[in-house]
Amino acid sequence: MLIGELAERTGASARALRHYEDRGLLVPARDVNGYRVYAESDILRVAQIKAMIAAGLGTDTIRRYIDCARTGDQGVSLEMCPDLRAELDALATRLDAQQNAIRKTRERLCVLTSDH
Amino acid sequence: MLIGELAERTGASARALRHYEDRGLLVPARDVNGYRVYAESDILRVAQIKAMIAAGLGTDTIRRYIDCARTGDQGVSLEMCPDLRAELDALATRLDAQQNAIRKTRERLCVLTSDH
DNA sequence: ATAAGGGTTCACGCCAACGTGAAGGTCAAG
DNA sequence: CTTGACCTTCACGTTGGCGTGAACCCTTAT
Numbered sequence: 001m002l003i004g005e006l007a008e009r010t011g012a013s014a015r016a017l018r019h020y021e022d023r024g025l026l027v028p029a030r031d032v033n034g035y036r037v038y039a040e041s042d043i044l045r046v047a048q049i050k051a052m053i054a055a056g057l058g059t060d061t062i063r064r065y066i067d068c069a070r071t072g073d074q075g076v077s078l079e080m081c082p083d084l085r086a087e088l089d090a091l092a093t094r095l096d097a098q099q100n101a102i103r104k105t106r107e108r109l110c111v112l113t114s115d116h
Numbered sequence: 117m118l119i120g121e122l123a124e125r126t127g128a129s130a131r132a133l134r135h136y137e138d139r140g141l142l143v144p145a146r147d148v149n150g151y152r153v154y155a156e157s158d159i160l161r162v163a164q165i166k167a168m169i170a171a172g173l174g175t176d177t178i179r180r181y182i183d184c185a186r187t188g189d190q191g192v193s194l195e196m197c198p199d200l201r202a203e204l205d206a207l208a209t210r211l212d213a214q215q216n217a218i219r220k221t222r223e224r225l226c227v228l229t230s231d232h
Numbered sequence: 233a234t235a236a237g238g239g240t241t242c243a244c245g246c247c248a249a250c251g252t253g254a255a256g257g258t259c260a261a262g
Numbered sequence: 263c264t265t266g267a268c269c270t271t272c273a274c275g276t277t278g279g280c281g282t283g284a285a286c287c288c289t290t291a292t
Contacts, residue, residue: 004268014269019250033258035269048221055217058248065221088222095218099211101171105164105181106204120238130239135280149288151239174278 003028006038010046017046023059025049025066056095061087117154119144126162133162139175141165141182172211177203 007014020026021036026045028036045066052062061084068081123130136142137152142161144152161182168178177200184197 002269013250015250015252018271023249031269033269034271035258048224051217052221053249055214055221057218057221069224085222088218092215092218092222095211095215098171099208099215101167102173102204102208102211105168105171105173106201106208108164108185118239129280131282132280134241139279147239149239150241151288169279 001038001040001042003036003038006042006046009043010050012046012050020046020049020059024063025059056091057088117156117158119152119154122154122158122162125159126166128162128166136162136165136175140179141175172207173204 001009003014003017006012007017010017012020017026017036021028026038026042026049028038028042031037049062052065053059057065064084068084117125119130119133122128123133126133128136133142133152137144142154142158142165144154144158147153165178168181169175173181180200184200
């Protein structure tokens with residue numbers, strides 16, 4: 001599958017897909033003409049990447065996640081994972097804090113508007 | 117109170133405080149020598165601003181929030197507020213989505229690490 | 233007088249995830 | 263052979279919230 005099709009089927013732009021490749025998140029094969037050739041499994045991978053990006057994770061972290069998962073499949077060492085776990089925990093904590101902050105803000109606004 | 121003291125008492129950098137002023141979030145008085153002079157109430161205001169920034173709100177939205185709150189104090193019109201409310205709701209929704217995304221990511225990682 | 237430690241206004245730098253041309257190959261169809 | 267719809271690689275633009283000098287003024291202590 002070429003980049004246009006993958007873009008269409010994942011909802012990511014072609015530019016984004018090339019960007020993911022730059023960041024090492026996606027490594028498509030190349031056709032003789034130089035075109036990127038993607039596998040079916042890349043659809044799932046792109047979905048995961050998009051979700052992690054949306055969750056506020058950086059591409060560095062995502063790449064480490066992917067590497068960790070790959071070595072996990074092969075039953076190889078998972079030593080790099082603990083700090084990855086820590087990073088995910090930290091992000092979750094930050095998101096909690098953000099939710100609290102916005103909840104307080106809304107409460108203050110509700111008091112002012114006498115709403116609810 | 118001068119900018120250095122406010123910075124110290126709020127944890128925000130002096131640069132950040134000037135930035136907030138550029139964005140219209142903070143309007144300190146000026147001494148004869150041109151120095152910014154802040155009121156005690158600005159400490160609370162800066163705390164609110166920091167919280168809203170941390171929550172992912174942009175300075176435009178925050179300024180509208182402040183204006184809305186000010187006019188609210190004086191019992192004046194609150195017509196500008198509905199879209200502000202909508203914006204806060206949208207942000208809250210986005211944060212929910214992010215939490216879901218990171219939760220799924222952590223679950224996938226847990227499966228791989230056979231943890232829990 | 234001068235050094236130290238405040239303050240001021242520009243104005244460029246940064247980071248991250250792409251958007252957006254530019255300039256040019258590839259390939260099937262008319 | 264040419265149009266058109268794909269693809270390729272640069273490489274600069276964008277958005278936001280500041281960081282980080284630069285160059286300069288104000289005030290107090292030595």
